[in-house]
Amino acid sequence: MKSRLRIGLAVAVLAALVDQLAKWAIVTVVRPQGHVEVLPILDFVLTWNRGVSFGVGNNQGPYNALLFTLLSAVICAVLITWMAKAGSRVALLGLGLVVGGAVGNAVDRLHYGAVVDFLYVHVGRFDWWPAMNLADWSISVGAALLVFDSLFGNRDSHKNTP
Numbered sequence: 001m002k003s004r005l006r007i008g009l010a011v012a013v014l015a016a017l018v019d020q021l022a023k024w025a026i027v028t029v030v031r032p033q034g035h036v037e038v039l040p041i042l043d044f045v046l047t048w049n050r051g052v053s054f055g056v057g058n059n060q061g062p063y064n065a066l067l068f069t070l071l072s073a074v075i076c077a078v079l080i081t082w083m084a085k086a087g088s089r090v091a092l093l094g095l096g097l098v099v100g101g102a103v104g105n106a107v108d109r110l111h112y113g114a115v116v117d118f119l120y121v122h123v124g125r126f127d128w129w130p131a132m133n134l135a136d137w138s139i140s141v142g143a144a145l146l147v148f149d150s151l152f153g154n155r156d157s158h159k160n161t162p
Contacts, residue, residue, distance in 0.1 A: 015100025097142030
């Protein structure tokens, strides 16, 4: 159990550190420029999200940062408990990525009062997707890995028997 937890927590720490390093670079380098075209489909733009996913709850409420940080802490505690019992490396990787992403965004909320978003993916003028950050990508990839693991990870499950 301890070695599984160590692996998952190491992934979480790495994900949070890479996220925070990228956000530091964006805040210090991109902030003066406001917008940097990286690739034809990727721009760096500095935006502040005071809500949660896709800006839900982004109403400038005075307690948003605290409320969303506490919610994130509760979710992380549940995921770390799951991590200690996880049976596969895919699940550990997924849980670690989700926890690391949640911690990265929580650090932003505590430090800035909002989450730093900066990855703007678009195809020409087709730009309906909001700016994201590495923590959001970490959470998304981690969630996808957890779904994959739940569907295909344990072939000996009692659910697979007729």
